[in-house]
Amino acid sequence: MNQQIAFIIEIQKIDIDLLKLEEAVKEAFKGIKETENVLKAKEERLRKLKEELLELSKKIGMEELNIKSYDERITKMKDAQKLIQTNKEYNAMQKSIKDNESLKKKSEDDILSYLSSKDEVDNEALQVQKEADELTHSLSEKKDSYKKNEKEFDAAKKDFAGKRALLVGKIKKEHYAVYETIKRSKKLPAIASVTKSGACTGCYRMLPPQQFNELLSEKLFMQCPICSRILYIEQDNSLA
Ligand SMILES: [Zn+2]
Helix, strand or coil: CHHHHHHHCCCCCCHHHHHHHHHHHHHHHHHHHHHHHHHHHHHHHHHHHHHHHHHHHHHHCCCCHHHHHHHHHHHHHHHHCCCCCHHHHHHHHHHHHHHHHHHHHHHHHHHHHHHHHHHHHHHHHHHHHHHHHHHHHHHHHHHHHHHHHHHHHHHHHHHHHHHHHHHHCCHHHHHHHHHHHHHHHHCCCEEEEEECCCCEECCCCEHHHHHHHHHHHCCCCCEECCCCCCEEECHHHHHH
């Protein structure tokens, strides 16, 4: 194989490894942000549920006070009723007692309905709290894994820097410039192998036969006429 090509392939291997590590760091960061957003929404929901619980407790307390005052009124009216002389007054008092009794019944029903709502809100709050706890736990795991990925990436960058610089020093400046330009514009791979049938594995289009034959001679630094990636023939391919 053309030595220049072999070095560029080595450089590309390093770049692909670094890119993978960099992407893992980015993915981990994205995962943290996503979890943080979901957790924030859960916490907001929990805050609202707690407000609802407080509101329901207030309503129940108010209806309990109402019942107490209806009871007091009913007792007073019943006492007064005993002293009434006329039927008309007696009946009027009886009606007032009944009215207060139905108001009391209404308050009792309201309390039952508030208690049932409170149960529902309580259950949801428990569930949301459980989910928030799980998210908090998962967030801390994700942060640990992010730190680990970041460390690996930094270590790999240091590890590879010397090796890569050595390789870059061995290839012609213009060849390295071509590699870097394609890497920037097309992303990796910037150097692509050619299949036995003569297709560029960068863009999967067939090379013109004459160019393919020239490439098979292995002495050329050649770019794909379609995607402009640097081309090479796989070792076992060229032997076949
Ligand atoms: Zn191509």
